[in-house]
Every structure is written in structure tokens, then in C-alpha cells.
Amino acid sequence: MSDASMPDVEACFSASYPEARTKFLSACEAAGFELEAVQNTTATGRDGEALYADIASKGPKDASHVVLVTSGTHGIEGYCGSGCQISLVQAGLFATLPTDTRIVLVHAVNPYGFSHQRRVNEENIDLNRNFVDHMSSHPDSSAYEAIHPIIAPADYGDRPEHWDGEVLTWIGAHGMDAFRQAVSGGQYTCPDGLFFGGTAPSWSNGMVRTLMQSLASKATRFRFIDIHTGLGPFGHGEKLGLGTSSDVKRAQRIWGADVTDLAGGDSVSAVVAGDMGGAFFDAVSPDMDAAGIALEYGTQDPVSVLGALRWDNWLAAHGDPAGSDASAIKQKMRDAFYPDDGSWRASVVDQARSAVTQAINAS
Numbered sequence: 001m002s003d004a005s006m007p008d009v010e011a012c013f014s015a016s017y018p019e020a021r022t023k024f025l026s027a028c029e030a031a032g033f034e035l036e037a038v039q040n041t042t043a044t045g046r047d048g049e050a051l052y053a054d055i056a057s058k059g060p061k062d063a064s065h066v067v068l069v070t071s072g073t074h075g076i077e078g079y080c081g082s083g084c085q086i087s088l089v090q091a092g093l094f095a096t097l098p099t100d101t102r103i104v105l106v107h108a109v110n111p112y113g114f115s116h117q118r119r120v121n122e123e124n125i126d127l128n129r130n131f132v133d134h135m136s137s138h139p140d141s142s143a144y145e146a147i148h149p150i151i152a153p154a155d156y157g158d159r160p161e162h163w164d165g166e167v168l169t170w171i172g173a174h175g176m177d178a179f180r181q182a183v184s185g186g187q188y189t190c191p192d193g194l195f196f197g198g199t200a201p202s203w204s205n206g207m208v209r210t211l212m213q214s215l216a217s218k219a220t221r222f223r224f225i226d227i228h229t230g231l232g233p234f235g236h237g238e239k240l241g242l243g244t245s246s247d248v249k250r251a252q253r254i255w256g257a258d259v260t261d262l263a264g265g266d267s268v269s270a271v272v273a274g275d276m277g278g279a280f281f282d283a284v285s286p287d288m289d290a291a292g293i294a295l296e297y298g299t300q301d302p303v304s305v306l307g308a309l310r311w312d313n314w315l316a317a318h319g320d321p322a323g324s325d326a327s328a329i330k331q332k333m334r335d336a337f338y339p340d341d342g343s344w345r346a347s348v349v350d351q352a353r354s355a356v357t358q359a360i361n362a363s
């Protein structure tokens, strides 16, 4: 017997971007959200469909307390974030909001990656490395440049053992921390490489900055949750605090002492320049009560996740995305960022509900 207030969680998750978008729009419409579709006209989806970031809002336009929840910053990770957003809407979490509170859900910040089941956007950009100041010199990329021929070769010869042997040799010489930082810290000089931050603001970057600035202009209290997958223990949502250490302390008061400090180096992620937290803190005034987290759900071990990203990168840069290798590589990407596991999905929704509830209720 089903409880009307508890949606079928599995039915809130989707197998394609168009399916996810349709479910999101219909759930939000039924729940009384205002909808705005922002089209990315620079790209199309896997089946040629138009691509949109959909912004669903509820509550007074001039509310002083704003809660922003985003999905799909890293494309394929949006299948998880979308399922969470749809589940929470269908469960009635936003049916009665506290006075003077506005909830804003952005579905598919990077709709290209969502549709094509890639972590990057239409320009091979990792959006969470793209929010740097492109008018000044980019962060140093020499560590990545040194490892690029090993980590992302054009010819994968006797694959993947060949790659892994060279990688292990590199790690033996330089250490795992140096490897993690060199590969995933972000780079700005190899446009066909991994964790490329771009050389100019991407379409999603502009869309996010415009929205955040608009929301921040009216709020005095601003909460931000960006949903991700691919790092940490299976099904566990690590709360990565955004901003400086004092920003993270504010986040810890809202989401708990287990919010980790990215800048302080105590999280599962490499130290990263140009993440979306930068846009958030650029948008808010220094005296505003603003706090944000990336809610990062674990899937597979880091070696498997990196392996999927390397295959995906190879397919886009040197392979044939419509060829015979594509379906096995897409499956690796789904395994790494969107596990086909009912208990994982139920667990991520539960943790999203807690985090969003804390963001709405925090004083």
C-alpha cells in the first residue's frame, strides 16, 4: 500500500535527460512552482533535443531567506540530483514553506553533459573549474601537462593495462596526493584533457551567475546546495563546505560539524580552483548570511571513477561517440556517477531531504 505523501522513489529517477526534464517540470507545476526555461542554444542533446536549464521557484519573489538547490553541474551527475529534486517536490517538502522563504530548484545546470552522459559540458569543460577569473592569468597547469600524455593518450594501444602501468609508475615516483592534485585539481591548457576549466566563462557559468546575482539582490539569508556524485563511500553524502574557512564554519552551523573544509584539505576532493562556490560568494554581499555546500554522494572507488572518466575522455577526443565502443563506455560512466541501485537512490534522497530541510529551517 502506498502513502500519498511518499512518492515511489525509483519512479522519480530517469534514464534520459528528456525523461528527467519532463518529470521535473510536471512535478514542479503540480506543486505550484513558477517555471523558467533557459535554453542553451550552443548545443543539442544526444538525440538532437533542445537543452535547457529549468529554474523552478516557489515563495515570495522578495523573500529575505532564499534556498537554492542545483543539479547536473557535472552533467551525468544530474541523474542523481534530478531524482532528489523530483522526490522532494513530490513528497510535499515545499508544500508549506516558512514565511518569507523562497525555494529555487535548478534542474540541469549543464544539460549537455546530462543528456550525453558526460561529466563535462559541450566544450569539454568541467564546470566546477570554470568559475575562475578568466581576465587574469589562469591557475598553473604544469602539473597536469606533465601527466596528460599518460592519463589521456590519443592511442590507447594495448589498453587499459598499458595506461594503468604508466600511471602506477608516475604515482610511485610522485605520490598519490600529487597525482590526485595534478589530475583533478583543474587545468587550463589542454582543451581535450581531463578536468579542463576552459579559457572563458561557459554558457552554464553565465546562467548561474545571473541567477545567483538576482536572488542575492533581495535576500539577507542565502543557502545553496549543489548535488554531485562520484566521490566518497557508496551512498554516503559528504557535505563539502564552499568558500573560505569562515564560510565553512557558517555552513557547519546549518548542516552539522561534519561539513568538510575543501580549502583546509580535509575532504575527499582535491583542492580545486574555480568551483561554483566562487560564483555564489561573488554574488552575495560580504555582510550577508550566506552558506553553501556541495552534497557529494559516493559511488565507486576512485580508481574505477577515474577509469570511467579516462574512457569517456578518450571517446570524445579520439574515438567515435557513435561507434562500437560507445555503449560500454557510457555504461562505465553510469556505474561511476549514477548507480542502478534502489537502496543507493533511496539513501541519497533521504540525505537530500535532510540537507534541504536544514537549509529551509536554519535561522
Ligand SMILES: [Zn+2]
Binding pocket: 074, 077, 228, 229, 230
Ligand atoms: Zn561533481
